[in-house]
Amino acid sequence: MTLSYTKIIPFLIVVLTVGTLAACAPVQKAEFMPSLDHPEDAHPAPIKFTKLKLKLPVGMEMGVHRHRCFLSFSEVGRHYLKGNISQTLIGDSFVEALDAQGYDLVSHLNISFDEEIDAESLRSEYKVSAKIIDAQINVCENPNWLFIFPVVDPLFLGTGGLSGKLFLKIEWGVWDNLRRKTVYKTTTEGYVHSKRANLEGVTLMVNEAFAMAAHNLGAKKEFHDLIFYGTKPPQDWNKKKKRESRPRIFDPQERVVISNPPLSKVMLSDHIERTRRAAVMVQAGAGHGSGYFISNEGHIITNAHVIGDAMRVRVVTAGRKEKLIAEVLRKSVPRDVALLKLEVVPEDLEIVTLPIKTAWPKVSADIYALGAPKNKRLQDTLSKGIVSAHRKNFRVFGTKMDFIQGDVQTIGGNSGGPLLDAHGNLVGMSVAGMYQFSTESDSGLNLFIPIEDALKHLKIELE
Incomplete structure (x- = not known):
């Protein structure tokens, strides 16, 4: 029994179309904010990045991972994203994004000895933390065509990997080492559309989207003025309403x-x-x-x-x-x-x-x-x-x-x-x-x- 191409081709078109539509997950976009100017002789306070954490709801569906791009897909959640975060790459991206804007970063990138690392760490006057509070992703798993069609030149069809789109919303916190308190919180966004497949494609996408969010933090006027000039951010950055404390018995300023x-x-x-x-x-x-x-x-x-x-x-x-x-x-x-x-x-x-x-x-x-x-x-x-x-x-x-x-x-x-x-x-x-x-x-x-x-x-x- 044989099937003619005239019957197979329409069937494949229907399958591919349905698979494509079913796996089409919209991903929000973000743009780079313009960097802010400052005097060449400015002396920004040294800042140190701590760690990227996830603050996503349990069970949250962020998007899809498409298998071979068209034929099937699966929904992905926060564990998918967590497994593709490299803290080392994230830290390096933060340093590079803000260093390019003139900030003074406490970093170990160019340090070889432990004694230098300890001394460098003590320079920091502010620490910056980051949390992912929203994420949208659409990943395409490109097949390795060399194994599917071994007679076809792999340079023409590619050797497989992951590509796609990723959006991240980052919540930033700034801790003042000298006054021992949080002095600023804000959010920025990052986006990447990776068209070239890579075996570590999702890790690279997370890194690039985070780098944009980090750049946008550096481009925020409140953050910029705090680090460069010591200007206190407006007091409405903390919008969380605090409960009123119990009435005091004593005057806190009593002599x-x-x-x-x-x-x-x-x-x-x-x-x-x-x-x-x-x-x-x-x-x-x-x-x-x-x-x-x-x-x-x-x-x-x-x-x-x-x-x-x-x-x-x-x-x-x-x-x-x-x-x-x-x-x-x-x-x-x-x-x-x-x-x-x-x-x-x-x-x-x-x-x-x-x-x-x-x-x-x-x-x-x-x-x-x-x-x-x-x-x-x-x-x-x-x-x-x-x-x-x-x-x-x-x-x-x-x-x-x-x-x-x-x-x-x-x-x-x-x-x-x-x-x-x-x-x-x-x-x-x-x-x-x-x-x-x-x-x-x-x-x-x-x-x-x-x-x-x-x-x-x-x-x-x-x-």
């Missing part, structure tokens, strides 16, 4: 004046039990840190990173005797300090405050840290070490500040706790350290905020 008792000249071991009662455990959300009383009215100092954005926190006094509520009066995120005040001070609560010594302890002097390291049940732990160095204008997390460096053992949970000298005088507070994840132990390289600096940034006056 706080504390008296300073005479410095102790007695060795700490002779009054450690009383001194311990100055320290507290601070709980916000599921985490915890440490703190210490500085006034008989219930004022407490801790780290800003311990309380985050909380307005009210739980305070547990020494020996877990009292579980109280404190309101966050104010904080300084760059210096990483926060001032709390107990909402109610129980009549039977004996508040212990420590003598404040603003002079830095000498290098090699004994120091002691109080806090609740790692586990809440370890509250009231006292650790001993020595002052290792005085660090002036030392950069941590992009901010230059003064620190007392010591080898006294501290770990997560110690943050915000008091640092004492050999006589139990308050000289500083725990804030940061290096942790050895391989052995899950403290490295002995820890930093403490000088007490005078903490008081200054919280606007606390010392009599």
Whole structure:
């Protein structure tokens, strides 16, 4: 039995037409925005790209993947896109797109040594994050005609691969390393129509569409002026309506004046039990840190990173005797300090405050840290070490500040706790350290905020 070409050809035309129409998925387009001008001697702030993430709804259908372009197709979702994202290529594309517009990029593209990478990373004043919040795709899987028609010249028909169209909508966030907060959010779009098939065609399409979106970020006036001139973006960039917070009990700007008792000249071991009662455990959300009383009215100092954005926190006094509520009066995120005040001070609560010594302890002097390291049940732990160095204008997390460096053992949970000298005088507070994840132990390289600096940034006056 044979079929004539006059019967086969019309049948193939119908099949190909139906397949083409069924697989035709519209893809939105986007265009390059014109770059903005700036003086040749401009000095933009160094910016660093972090990572591209997906923020697409579960089950979202983005488009189609056409098999052999005409004969069959399948719908694709976010996992299809996720599997074709190369973070390395994405990072390089961001750097190239903004570098071409005159921005100062913190990048490892031309760096060979780890020491250079570390130094380069610390330059960044802003970090930029990206999320895909919308995507449309139409991919054609071109067959390898060499295997289908081996007698035909492959140079004429091609060797297979993926081509097509892709649209991306990117949500950008800009984090200020110096002020420790998000200062700008916006969205841009990117599009690519790849006509040449490639075995990694979808990965290349994602990269090219993202590169256009990155270019368009650099071409946005608000972003451009923030990075080049430090101009704050308009305050309506954050359109998400926040719920009103509970009414405050205290004025966050209240004047706080504390008296300073005479410095102790007695060795700490002779009054450690009383001194311990100055320290507290601070709980916000599921985490915890440490703190210490500085006034008989219930004022407490801790780290800003311990309380985050909380307005009210739980305070547990020494020996877990009292579980109280404190309101966050104010904080300084760059210096990483926060001032709390107990909402109610129980009549039977004996508040212990420590003598404040603003002079830095000498290098090699004994120091002691109080806090609740790692586990809440370890509250009231006292650790001993020595002052290792005085660090002036030392950069941590992009901010230059003064620190007392010591080898006294501290770990997560110690943050915000008091640092004492050999006589139990308050000289500083725990804030940061290096942790050895391989052995899950403290490295002995820890930093403490000088007490005078903490008081200054919280606007606390010392009599």
